[in-house]
Each structure stands twice: as structure tokens, then as C-alpha cells.
Amino acid sequence: GQQLNQSPQSMFIQEGEDVSMNCTSSSIFNTWLWYKQDPGEGPVLLIALYKAGELTSNGRLTAQFGTTRKDSFLNISASIPSDVGIYFCGVTSGSRLTFGEGTQLTVNP
Amino acid sequence: NAGVTQTPKFRVLKTGQSMTLLCAQDMNHEYMYWYRQDPGMGLRLIHYSVGEGTTAKGEVPDGYNVSRLKKQNFLLGLESAAPSQTSVYFCASSGHRDTPSYEQYFGPGTRLTVT
Numbered sequence: 001g002q003q004l005n006q007s008p009q010s011m012f013i014q015e016g017e018d019v020s021m022n023c024t025s026s027s028i029f030n031t032w033l034w035y036k037q038d039p040g041e042g043p044v045l046l047i048a049l050y051k052a053g054e055l056t057s058n059g060r061l062t063a064q065f066g067t068t069r070k071d072s073f074l075n076i077s078a079s080i081p082s083d084v085g086i087y088f089c090g091v092t093s094g095s096r097l098t099f100g101e102g103t104q105l106t107v108n109p
Numbered sequence: 110n111a112g113v114t115q116t117p118k119f120r121v122l123k124t125g126q127s128m129t130l131l132c133a134q135d136m137n138h139e140y141m142y143w144y145r146q147d148p149g150m151g152l153r154l155i156h157y158s159v160g161e162g163t164t165a166k167g168e169v170p171d172g173y174n175v176s177r178l179k180k181q182n183f184l185l186g187l188e189s190a191a192p193s194q195t196s197v198y199f200c201a202s203s204g205h206r207d208t209p210s211y212e213q214y215f216g217p218g219t220r221l222t223v224t
Contacts, residue, residue, distance in 0.1 A: 031211045042113075042199050042215030043152070050211075088151060092211045095140050095159050095204065096167070101151040 006089055006100030013079055014108050021103040022073040023089035032065050032072040033090040033097070043088060047074070079107050111135055113216035115200050121222045122190045130185040130219050132200030140204045141183035142167075142213065143175060145196040152199065158183055190223045197221070 006023045013019060023032070031050055035043035047058050049065035049072060056063055062075045076083055084107050089100040113134045122128055132141065139160050144152040144167075154167030158177040172194060174186045183202075187194060197220050201213040 033211065040218075042201075042217050044215070045212055048212055096154060096157065097142075097201075097211070097213055098154075099152045101149065 004089060004091060004098060004100035006103060008103060009101070010104040012106045012108065015079060015081060017079055019076040019079055019105065020073060021087060022071060023100045024071040025091065026070070028069040029091040030069070031092040034063050034074050035088045035090060037086045037088065039085065081107050081109050083107050113200055113202055113214055115216040115219050117219060118217070119220045121224065123224055124191060126190050127186070127188050128190065130198055132183045132216060133181055134202040135181065136202060136214065138202035138204055139206055140202060141177065142201040143183065143185045144199045144201065145169065146199060147196050155185065192223045195221060195223045
């Protein structure tokens, strides 16, 4: 099946710092999604990207759909303690969604 | 709107026992999914359904069965639980008949331990 390489696996940052994480694939996809999972909860959709080169923001979050359609990145600006959680990228194939392995983000106050 | 709900929230089973996890959604979504999440492995698709009365295998279907008798419900069954099925199980739903199904909405999860 499809495999997504998500990096980094974990990040430890200070409050106020900016964060960047990315996902790459060997295959081309038409949709990239970014989810956040809080401890003990289900994943919540943050941003959906539908066009190559698309840059979309959601508050302090910005995500881009790579022009090759094989990658995407997520940036978080001016991090705050509630940004803690696991961030997953995902790609769709038909009605199915494949997830990356996640980036565990820890924010120190 | 409750969104996607799952019952139970927690369960402990002995090896060989059976159980059914229930997922319900009130968004009139066509598609429903069951995932399992294990440490360091992200979310893996077990089974999914593209509409009432349909089911299909995902990435890790062995040891599980599903049914979608009503559009709003998707049941995941374990006929003979094994310790390897200890995991957190998430249900998700997405899509309406004439609109894209890319954006999936997740339930809060069921934490299952098999001893």
C-alpha cells in the first residue's frame, strides 16, 4: 500500500517558537490532509489541501501542497502549550485515507 | 449534533472472548471507517464501508468483522480476541452521496485491552 514518510517523529520546543513538519511519498496524490490528535482524543482535521502548490492557513497553522504532488508541509507559528499533541498527515485514494506515522509535539512553557 | 460517537470507551477482554464495538454518526455520512492505533504506528485501516449494506477490507482486516445494517451505524466485531488486538480503536465517517469524501471525522476512541 501507499507509504507516507512523516518527519520529524518528535519535537520538543519552547513556547513562542515556530514549528515545521513534513510528509513525503513516492506516489502522487490529489489530496493532502493534516490532522491533530490531543491526548486521549480522536484526530481532528486541521487543514485540507486539494491543489498542487496550494498554500492554506488556519489561524497560526499554514500548510502547503507540494508542486510535485508528492509532499506537503505544516507550519505552526508562535507555538503555545495547547499545541501539544500528535500531528498526522494523510492522503486519500478513492474513499480511503492513509496516514503518516505522526509527529509528536511537546511545547515547554 | 453529537458527530461520531463510540461505545464502549474502555473494555478489558480475556483471550478468546468476543465483543462488538459500536460506532454511530449523525451527519448523514455515506462512508464509515474503523482504524486501530498502536504506539509508533499511526492509524491503520481495518475495514470500511462506502454505504449502507456494504463493507470492504482495509489494511489490517484479519481477526475482525464489520456490519453496516443502518447508514448511521458501523459495528466492529472481534470473534475471538487475541492479545495482539490490544489497541485503541477509532471510528470515522465522511462524505455525502454527491460530495467529496476526503475529510473524515473521528470518534473519541475505544481503548481495548486483551489479557
